[in-house]
Amino acid sequence: MNFINIHNHTHYSLLDALSRPKHLAKFASDNKQPAIALTDHGNLYGACEFFKYCKAEGVKPIIGCEVYVSRDRFIKDSTNRYSQTLLLYAKNHTGYLNLIELVTKSYLEGFYYVPRIDKKLLSGHTEGLVCVSAGSQGEICQYLLAENFDKALEVARSYKDLFEDYYLEILPPSTHPKQTAINDQIIQISKSLDLPVVIGCDSHYVNIQDKPSHDVLVCIQSGRNVDETDRPKYKGDMQLRTNVDIEMEFKGLPELETYMKNTLEFADLFDMQIEFGQNLLPKYDTPENEPADQYLRELCEQGLKNKYIEDEHESAFERLNYELSVIESMGFIDYFLIVWDFVKFAKDKGIMVGPGRGSAAGSIIAYCLDITTVDPLKYGLYFERFLNPERVSMPDVDIDFADTRREEVMDYVVERYGRLNVAQIITFGTMSAKAVVRDVGRALGFLYADVDRIAKLVPPPVLGKYEPLSKSVEDAPDLSLAYKNEPATKRLMDYAIKLEGTVRHTGTHACAVIIAQEPLTHFTPMQPASGRENSIVTQYSMKPLEDIGLLKMDFLGLKNLTILEIALEIIKDRHDVDIDIDHVDLYDKKTFELFSSGLTTGVFQLESSGMKRYLKELRPSRLEDIIAMNALYRPGPMDYIPQYIQGKHDPKSIKYMDPVFKPILKETYGVGVYQEQILRIARDFAGFSLGEADLLRRAVGKKIPELLAEQKAKFIDGAQANGHDPNFAGKVFTDVIEPFAGYGFNKAHATCYAYIAYQTAYLKANYTVEFMAALLTADLESTDRVVIEIDECSELGIEVLPPDINESSLNFTVIDESNIRFGLGAIKGLGTKTVERIIEIRNESGPFESLEDFAQKIPPELLNKKSIQALSYAGAFDKFGSRHQIACSFELLNKYSKQHQTARNSGQSSLFDMFDSIPSADKLELLPVEPLSDFEILTNEKNVLGLYVSSHPLKGLGRYLSQKYHQVTDLNDDFVDKKIKMCGMITNYRKFYTKNGKQMMTFTLEDLTGSIDVVCFARNLNSLKDEVQPDEFFVCYGTVGKRDNLQLRLDQVQKVSLEKMKESALESNHFEHQTETFEIKIPKETSKTNLTQLKEVLSTNPGNTPVCLQMENLNGSIKHIKLKSGITLTPAVKSQIMSLLK
Secondary structure: OOOOOOOEOOHHHOOOOOOOHHHHHHHHHHOOOOEEEEEEEOOOOOHHHHHHHHHHHOOEEEEEEEEEEEOOOOOOOHHHOOOEEEEEEEOOHHHHHHHHHHHHHHHHOOOEOEOEEEHHHHHOOOOOEEEEOOOOOEHHHHHHHOOOHHHHHHHHHHHHHHOOEEEEEEOOHHHOOOHHHHHHHHHHHHHHHOOOEEEOOOEOEOOHHHHHHHHHHHHHHHOOOOOOOOOOOOOOOOEOOOHHHHHHHOOOOOOHHHHHHHHHHHHHOOOOOOOOOOOOOOOOOOHHHOOHHHHHHHHHHHHHHHHOOHHHHHHHHHHHHHHHHHHHHHOOHHHHHHHHHHHHHHHHOOOOEOOOOHHHHHOHHHHHOOOOOOOOOOOOOOHHHOOOOOOOOOOOOEEEEEOOOHHHHHHHHHHHHOOOOEEEEEEEEEOOHHHHHHHHHHHOOOOHHHHHHHHOOOOOOEOOEOOOHHHHHHHOHHHHHHHHHOHHHHHHHHHHHHHOOOEEEEEEEEEEEEEOOOOHHHOOOEEEOOOOOOOEEEOOOHHHHHHHOOEEEEEEEEHHHHHHHHHHHHHHHHHOOOOOHHHOOOOOHHHHHHHHHOOOOOOOOOOOHHHHHHHHHHOOOOHHHHHHHHHHOOOOHHHHHHHHHHHHHOHHHOOOOOHHHHHHHHHHOOOOOEHHHHHHHHHHHHOOOHHHHHHHHHHHHHOOHHHHHHHHHHHHHHHHHOOOOHHHHHHHHHHHHHHHHHHOEOHHHHHHHHHHHHHHHHHHHHOHHHHHHHHHHHOOOOHHHHHHHHHHHHHOOOEEEOOOOOOOOOOOEEEEOOEEEOOHHHOOOOOHHHHHHHHHHHHHHOOOOOHHHHHHHOOHHHOOHHHHHHHHHHOOOHHHOOHHHHHHOHHHHHHHHHHHHHHHHOOOHHHHHOOOOOOHHHOOOOOOOOOOOHHHHHHHHHHHHOOOOOOOOOOOOHHHHHHHOEOHHHOOHHHOOOEEEEEEEEEEEEEEEOOOOOEEEEEEEEEOOEEEEEEEOHHHHOOOOOOOOOOOEEEEEEEEEEOOOEEEEEEEEEEEOHHHHHHHHHHOOOOOOOOOOEEEEEOOOOOHHHHHHHHHHHHOOEEOEOEEEEEEOOOOOEEEEEOOOEEOOOHHHHHHHHHHOO
16 A cells, blocks of 8 residues: 655754655655655745745645644743644645645744744645644644643544544654553544544655754754753654655554545645746836836936937837847736836936946946946847847846945835835745854764864865865865775764755845835745844755745845945035936046056955956956956966957957857957957857857757757857858857856956946046045944055055044045044944934034043033044044043043033123133133053054054054064965964954863964964864964064964964064064154245245155155145155255245
8 A cells, every 4th residue: 555755854953853855755656656745844944945845856846834832822931932733835826825824824934943824824824734733742642641631632623623534643653762552542532523634754854864964953953962862852763755665664553454545535625726827917006007118218218318418319229129029928017117116226326327237238228227337239248148039038137236225225115015015035045055064063072173173174165165065075185094094084974975965944035125016925925034133035945946936036135336326425525516426437447547556545346456456467458348347357368368368469469260150259350358358249140040049058058968069059050050060160169159158257247346446446546545535434344454545545645644533524534635524433332323422512512622521522422432432543533632541531521511511500600701711710621640651552542443543552563573483464375274374463262162172272463465264173282382462563483374264283382572672673674664754845926936946855765754745725724745756855855845845
């Protein structure tokens, strides 16, 4: 007698089951079982995947869920902590919708440790559902285990009354120590109430051999290890069963054949289909219900006339009409209107929108609607690369927004289409190769150091993807050796291989949003987004949702757009200039000089050291050069960059295989760069249509032999029909098309991102100080980035100063062309509201003239210990006195402020208004304090700003340290596994115990060039000569390692004295003395002749003394310009300069 498995969990039961949906379908097919059910704990994550696999295997899929039933889903406290389970299955489409609704409400309304429903909710959603009593965690079994048969009988009777189809489940005796006794009582209940009995297995893995791996998985879930006796553990066997297994385990049960037959009859109840491939695009509500196609045409034609001159109208309209006919035939008119609508909203609200992304920039419709700002005709971008009329698929328009304002656009879409119709998409985090090795190692109780060693033997990912561990243990030499020779390593790796790819947790897709015409619960269950209050996500991931036919949009946040937005605001504020960033001069000389200089920190996509080097060699002179570099600077095609550079500078070096290739490859100097060039070669050389050419590109990319052979034959036939030799055509296919398709880049995407690169470079070149202030503001939360950008400012002759109570605004503040101040908002512990109130008062009453003036004007509730000390140690009060003295006098400042507020409130303020300044008796006397050392001052500064700004403890020791030790910037991947010594300051110090009770230590080592993470394992910790202490200076000896970034694995340390290092540096003539800046005040009436002579004096006396020009503007303001080069300041030179400025 056959039977089916009706109670099965997959890895979507999150760290509680090992099976995959495909395993269930394959098991049923292999064992001739006509159907199989999916019943994950509390969710339907795997339903679509399971459904498709079953259909492919010719097995009936039964979609179910083991739900948690609570006394009252709204009570969320210790009195209602525990729930029982119940198996629910969707018999038909109505049942499917009810199951979706129940699962959704269990998360959105009932979640408390687990997603819960209650019987009241259940009673309203029984139609189309089949119910089964569930196993040991079910309510009936729980009462039977508690020896309360009457209550179990009562529960069974209540469910019988509630459901049209209700079954009692018995499980194989091996699943639970008391299962046989439970089964007997369930059979007794079935006979009392005339209820059918079915056999379930409560499977959590496929085969009995998987039981130990499942046990390790449960340990990973609970954070315990396999040797602990009191840990959570499944005591029974929880594998899938064949009919033979069932007959053996239930041998002697009189009604066995009936119960097995009941599972088959149970399967016959189901006729539920998940419909894929629907067109579920929402309808766009046009003004006055105008036909959508007509409205879209009107918008496009108006946009076309605005963007193209009259001479270009004929070709532009021809392209537009073609594209409109394609999208109309595909049913995508509303799609474009929806995208146009929210992009228009963003631009109308002043939200920075990117020029486009991906192949959508190849559409003239998108260009005319202002969805993209890249002209597809000008740059030779093809619509077929975006929407191929010969391969119907949903369009995919991804939009970049300023990352700080992306939520505004998403909120608009929710408001426009309805809160129930819009949601973000769930993601599933799986156990990747290295992560699963570490997880398994912890679960097996291995020492951290041993797990770390084994994990580091796993080969790094290639293009972001790990090779399967099963292959790595064979192919990776070091890992293979350990696997074969070390039993412990083999044991760990065997479990890791079994668990690799198992779902570990859920997340939220960074940018994808689903928009539907109807409530989304008609198509997918919903749940709260992980870590996002008031946000919900779909329970189906992106691929199933797209397969169903729902509209997916990507709302991407791009920090570079935020940088542009901030920079444009600063430029407007300083110069009263409105820059249309989408229409800047694309031939700006300063911009291309910036590219050629390699000073591209902060320039989108062009920041890496390798890219900077190539830009210097290339000396770009047109946007097309930036487009090409954007496409080529990737593994593989990067090898062609030197050829591209040579072609630009030496046109005679360019060679073409055939004259037909010249017009196609001319723009890239004979180098194949873009996928669009493949399309054009296939069209011009072999007579393909662009749609056919795109199919060719896709086929070659998939590397399927049958497809390749088919496309090659078609290519050769087409080329021969065009008059080309078939042998030569075959060579073109093999030598050009095949490799080219592997590395060719989407030109539309490269062009869009080159536009952003150009826009950021344009602002950096023409409004340097404003751009750098915007860059620093956008990266405020990343100390590492701020350090890099301050160094870039220094290269550009811009000094980044500590905050100032009168000059700083909330964000980084431009003072003049050569000075930027930290914003008050960058000070830790101050708070945005406090800063905004201080700035508001300063704007109303003018700059603070003294500390007394500040304390009088600022409300005392803002002058607490935290805010005063933060402002003081950051340097915001430097012009008013000692940082430490002001910080220690916080109580006096607060008291002083309160006295003045009381006086104002009692009407005495008018007495003070009679005087220009506060009477001397009212002066604030600060507490006398011991002065701090320079190092202590800098330490306090770093504590509140996150980095050293006014100076650095190691300043002057750069040359000395570089002579004796490796510097952070010296290190690269070539140093991995090499012994080195470094010297610097200890920060982020942490000593802790691992789960195995072993102590280890981590810290950050900082030198003048950067910082590196240091880790010290237990085996070395106790043998260190000196005790590591934070904010002290140490020489660190160790081996360079790499996880995500380079790190130093510590062997030994030696404490060093900062003062002794300075003495040694002085003795060895390696100390870099810091010379005081020579400030030159230039009166506004200084003649041009004298200014010319001053320039001559400065340029002919180069030296180490920094120079700052203070130029008086006509309006009386002072402009500070810090010169890039210093001078030799002799008395004669100084006298000469002074005489020119009298």
